[in-house]
Amino acid sequence: MIHNFNAGPSILPKEVFEEASRAILNFNETGLSILEFGHRTPMFESVVSEAMDLVRELMQLDGNKEVMFLHGGASTQFFQVPMNFLSKDKTAAYLDGGVWGSKAIKEAKLFGNVEVVASSKDRNYSYIPTGYTLPDNAAYFHYTTNNTIEGTQMQGIPSSSVPLIADMSSDILSCGMDFNRFSFIYAGAQKNIGAAGVNLVVADKDFLATGNTAIPSMMDYRQHVANGSMLNTPPVFAIYVCLLTLRWLKKIGGIPAIEKINEQKADLLYSTLASLPMFNLPVPAQDRSKMNAVFTMHDPALEKLFLTRCEEEGMVGIKGHRSVGGFRVSMYNAMPLSSVVDITDLIKDFANKHA
Amino acid sequence: MIHNFNAGPSILPKEVFEEASRAILNFNETGLSILEFGHRTPMFESVVSEAMDLVRELMQLDGNKEVMFLHGGASTQFFQVPMNFLSKDKTAAYLDGGVWGSKAIKEAKLFGNVEVVASSKDRNYSYIPTGYTLPDNAAYFHYTTNNTIEGTQMQGIPSSSVPLIADMSSDILSCGMDFNRFSFIYAGAQKNIGAAGVNLVVADKDFLATGNTAIPSMMDYRQHVANGSMLNTPPVFAIYVCLLTLRWLKKIGGIPAIEKINEQKADLLYSTLASLPMFNLPVPAQDRSKMNAVFTMHDPALEKLFLTRCEEEGMVGIKGHRSVGGFRVSMYNAMPLSSVVDITDLIKDFANKHA
Incomplete structure (x- = not known):
């Protein structure tokens, strides 16, 4: 039994793997692979539209929202966002709350003025900054909801009079x-x-309408909206896997259901670690991420033993990011509670043996 | 039996589908799916490096070439190329040989001056322009080697004193x-x-060194090279499928072997069509693409019958692009000769019955 605690790419539901595997041999009983399937076919168009509809439903989006599936990763958005919504005569507000947020800031500076309203860089991004004020005239305020590397997570939505932009990747x-x-x-x-x-x-339709023109077609959100995310050949298979995962999330009860499980997982892991003096939780309780739990050990020699023990028992991907060290246990939606039970049992057993 | 003549996404070798399907359940006997596999692992790093090495070997690249796997599609490159290599004080030469080339021209104009050295737009891009001269001072000369939509293909490489850039997507x-x-x-x-x-x-190392700086990180080819195409999380699965396809191509004998088969396929199809007065080949013989054969019928009423007959016999994806009409039979590397034999048999039979 392997428990995949990778920070990303990361675990997906088993039934998603199974159905994706089948679709590579025979997509929807067409006799064709999803990998050779034309994107401008009614059957693939329905993949995209069903995925978009599920996003609307699961996130309870209002009628003013557009949903897109675009090539690339969040790093692409780091520059695509300011390319669309920032310019030399404008200022955007950014929260410098983690490594990824700081990368977004770097890219934004190429397109206009950036005001960093607060930063937690002073303590290696180990907490969520608070007590800042946003400039009224900012083009937008950008922040990262969950800092994958540092294991911190924003609680709630900041009150803001300027348009809010969030990187919610993790x-x-x-x-x-x-x-x-x-x-x-x-x-x-x-x-x-x-x-x-x-x-x-x-994205909000009204906000999209304020975007810059005279930018490359592939960077222009409005062109993607107008073309239903098929401005060019989209990442067909990746979108199909999104559809399967969204279907799974709906089936198990949507966000309310998964939120409960995510809370159980995080509570179990954090409370176990907090109860054992051998371990150190660098993030203050109120800022801890329910997706990525970061911890270290007071004795570096034990860290090596702990890592070996985890590897022996099939606990994969728990090494901390090089910028933080220690360990990181990622518990995304598809991670079952049972896997977190198993790793907390291992943690307790290890602590007993090496106390 | 289905014959997939789609222009793209298009047929891949059966063994690629089979191995990709297995890897989604269990990648390299790790017990993990390739979809949940960390990209910064030795095993995935070896996927990327083997794929790069196969590209070098199959294309017989010299030591001055860099190989990258980047997010997006050719449409992304339409603007990424001029963002790196063009500026307001420079001029790039472009050949306007097809719909895709014309889109590349549109994007390039956002970044600097564009000189269109020749165009076949006057006859709906149904031929490859010749007899043009390239400006000596051009930053580069860009052209499309094969025009997927119009079924034309450049024969040989134009002699040029300026850096050559080619979209070889199809x-x-x-x-x-x-x-x-x-x-x-x-x-x-x-x-x-x-x-x-x-x-x-x-890309040529020396040419990359001439690129613009102060562009977004994700758009900067040099940063991708420096990071081994892992500047951010790459499209893991899509790269893995590339590796499988490249392995297949090497196994069957590389480019020399596939070139022979591609010539056989194209010769068979074009000679069959040319021998039947019912059909019309809009592209002059010397410009015909070996990848995408475009043809029409003199009697529009018969076109509908022909399409129905093809569908009945499992010939998929043969409808011509809306800008050209008629039919398009794409015969990419993975298309077996036997499928082209089958469609030419159908074509001959149809011509007999409706002569």
Whole structure:
């Protein structure tokens, strides 16, 4: 039994793997592989439209929202967002809450003025900054809802009079929130939505209308909307995997159901770690991510033993990011509670043996 | 039996589908799906490096070439190329030889001056323009080697004193040529290389060094090279399918072997069509594509009957592009000769019955 705690690409539901595997041999009983299937066919168009509809339904989007599936990953959005919504005579507000947010800031500076309203860089992004004010005249305010590397997660939505833009790559669809308060949401698929190579974008129609023109066609969100995410050949298979994952999420009860499970998983893991003096949780309790739990051990020699033990027992992907060290246990939507039970049992047993 | 003559996404070898399908359940006996597999693992790094090595070997690239696998499709390259290599004080030469080339021209104009050295737009791009001269001072000369929609294909490489850039999306790896004469080659994967959602780029190191700086990281070829095509999470599965297809091509004898088969297929189809007065070949013989054969019928009423007959016999994807009409039979590398034999038999039988 392998437990895949990878931070991304990461675990997806088993039935998604099974159906995707079948579709590569025979898509919808057509006798053709999904990999050789024309994207401008009614059958693939219905894949895209069903996936879009499921996003609308699961996120409870209002009628003013557009849904897109675009090539690339969040890193593509880091520059595509300011290319569309920033310019030399405008200022965008950014929260510098983690490595990925800081990369988004770097790209935005190529297109206009950036005001970093707050930063947690002083303590290696180990907490969520608070107490900042947003400039009234900002073109938008950009932040990362969940910091995959540092294991921090924003609680709630900041109150803002300027358009909100969020990178939700690593916690989208994992917990309820009023998604309609955002002008623009993007997420690389390879955590909670599907396979690597596609972005989900949810954008407000009115906000899209304020975007820059005279930008490359493939970068222009409005052109993607007008073409139903088929401005060019889309990442067909990656979108299909999104559809399968979205269907699974709906089937198990949508965001309310998965949120409960995600809370159980995170509570179990964090409370176990907090109860054992051997382990250290660098993130303050109120900022801890329910998707990526980051922890270290006070004794570096034990860290090596712990990693070996995890590997021996099929716990994959728990090594922390090189910028943080220690360990990271990612518990995305598709991660069953039983796997978190297994790793907490291992943690307790390890702590007992090496106390 | 289904014959998939789709123009793209298009047929891939059966063994590629079979191995890709298995890898979605269990990648390399790891017990994990390729869809949940971390890209920064030695096993996936070896997927990327083997795919790059196979490209070098199959295309017989010299040591001055870099190979990249990048997000998106050829449409992404339409603007990424000029973003890197054109500017307001420079001029790029473009050949306007088809719908896709004209789209590349449109994107390039956003970044600098474009000189269209020749165009076949006057006759709906039904031929390859000749007799043009290239400006000595051009930053580069861009053309499309094979025009998927119009069924035309460049024969040989134009002599040029300026850096050559080619969009080879629909005929790469299908016939031998001195790929080292190009400064920059790109190709969307979904015809001869793999699945949709990834580009193959082959670029000259010296040429890359002349590129613009201060462009978005994800658009900067040099950053992709420096990071081994893992600047961000790459389209993992799409790259894996490329590897499988490249392995297949090597196994059957590489470009020399596939070129012979491609010539047999094209000769058979074109000679059959040319022998039947019912059919019309709009492209002059010397410009006909070996990948995409375009033809019409003199009697529009018969076209409908022909399409129905093809559908009845499992011939998929033969309807011509809406801008050209009639029919298009795509015969990419993975299309077996036997399928072309079957469709020519059908064509002859249809002509007999309706003569």
